[in-house]
Amino acid sequence: MKLSISKIIIFCFVAFSLFVFWKGLKKDNNYDTTELIGSKISNFQLIGINNDDRYISQEDLKKNKFTLINFFASWCAPCRAEHKYLLNLSDKKIKIIGINFKDKKNNAMNFLKELGDPYDFVGKDSNGKISILFGVYGIPESILLNSDLIVIKKIVGPIDQIQYDEILKLAQ
Amino acid sequence: MKIKFFLFIIYISIITPMHSSDNQTKLLNVYKNLRCLVCQGQSIADSNSDFAATIKLVVQDQFDDGKTEEEVYNFLISKYGEWIVYQPTFNKNNLLLWILPYIALIFGGFIILLIVRKTKHNKVN
Numbered sequence: 001m002k003l004s005i006s007k008i009i010i011f012c013f014v015a016f017s018l019f020v021f022w023k024g025l026k027k028d029n030n031y032d033t034t035e036l037i038g039s040k041i042s043n044f045q046l047i048g049i050n051n052d053d054r055y056i057s058q059e060d061l062k063k064n065k066f067t068l069i070n071f072f073a074s075w076c077a078p079c080r081a082e083h084k085y086l087l088n089l090s091d092k093k094i095k096i097i098g099i100n101f102k103d104k105k106n107n108a109m110n111f112l113k114e115l116g117d118p119y120d121f122v123g124k125d126s127n128g129k130i131s132i133l134f135g136v137y138g139i140p141e142s143i144l145l146n147s148d149l150i151v152i153k154k155i156v157g158p159i160d161q162i163q164y165d166e167i168l169k170l171a172q
Numbered sequence: 173m174k175i176k177f178f179l180f181i182i183y184i185s186i187i188t189p190m191h192s193s194d195n196q197t198k199l200l201n202v203y204k205n206l207r208c209l210v211c212q213g214q215s216i217a218d219s220n221s222d223f224a225a226t227i228k229l230v231v232q233d234q235f236d237d238g239k240t241e242e243e244v245y246n247f248l249i250s251k252y253g254e255w256i257v258y259q260p261t262f263n264k265n266n267l268l269l270w271i272l273p274y275i276a277l278i279f280g281g282f283i284i285l286l287i288v289r290k291t292k293h294n295k296v297n
Contacts, residue, residue: 006286013279020272031209035253042251102222128226129233135251137209137223 033135033154041149042133046123049100049108056097056121062147064095066171069143070119071136073103074111079140082158083115089164090118094171098122101131101139144170195235202231202241205258206248215258 041058048054061067070086072079090096098119100108105124112122125131134143135154144153144167152170155163203217208224216224216231227248234244245257254260262270 006283006290009279009283009286013276031212031252031255033253036251039250127229128222129230132226132230132248132251137252 031137033156036135036154037151039151041143041145041151044130044133046097046099046121046125046130049105049122049124051105051124054121056123058149061097061145061149065147066094066152067145068094068096068167068171069099069134069145070096071099071101071125071131071134071139071141072111073101073139074107075103076101076139078158079111080115082140082142082160083118085159085161085164086118087116089167090120092168094167095120099130099134100124101136102126102128142167198241199228199231199235202244203228205245206231207256207258209252209256 043058045055045057068086068089072083086096096119098121100122102125108122108124112119123130131137131139131141134141136143138156140158142153142155142159142163143151144155146152153167155167159167200217204215206216206227208214208216208219208221208227210221210223211219214224216227230248231244234247239247245261248256249261254266260266260269
């Protein structure tokens with residue numbers, strides 16, 4: 001049977017379209033932060049939760065070999081679940097900066113009093129704008145940085161045993 | 173003096189709302205092109221989520237600081253990746269996405285041409 005050019009072209013086009021649809025169906029449409037690994041964080045200035053004169057910036061983080069930045073709030077249930085891991089990481093001498101996200105100061109202080117304070121510094125992000133600088137879209141979220149301020153790990157959601165082990169391994 | 177004052181009031185009452193309306197339109201266009209990451213399927217303009225509210229504040233701030241639309245997109249892409257914009261920027265990874273409609277158009281035209289030529293040929297014979 002002799003095939004005409006137009007039939008071959010139509011067949012190729014249909015096959016190609018089906019291939020594209022198939023690839024599209026297989027693609028995960030959930031937001032993924034993996035492409036942010038390796039990027040450098042922006043300059044920032046984080047004011048202390050006590051509203052005093054204390055603040056930290058990117059320059060302070062450069063002094064640490066590794067820094068874990070953790071976004072938390074007293075109203076966030078998963079933040080409670082991950083807190084024991086943060087306390088353990090703090091015991092392992094990992095510098096942790098807590099950023100209290102859209103929370104009331106008293107509630108945040110009570111939260112830390114009740115569960116323990118693993119943070120070397122607690123800053124406040126009352127309106128959430130700081131969280132955008134760190135590419136955060138929900139809490140809890142944690143970002144592990146090296147001294148060059150490069151993101152080496154980003155954890156969306158609470159830290160669990162697997163994430164905890166991975167942080168320890170990366171921060172060795 | 174009274175005329176000058178009168179003209180000034182007219183200028184303020186006409187130009188200021190126009191300027192404000194332009195800014196609102198510009199902001200709305202940007203919000204519409206940004207994807208809400210916590211309520212997928214909705215743009216920042218449509219979403220009432222906490223995340224969308226914060227992004228709106230940040231975009232507003234950036235425009236107030238004199239940043240251009242492109243700079244605002246680039247900033248958000250650097251924080252959340254290309255996924256945050258509905259209209260991705262042109263790069264080697266999405267080259268096919270941009271050129272595929274044109275390829276399809278050329279193919280379609282070529283097929284129509286072949287069919288027309290074949291029909292004419294059959295009619296002549």
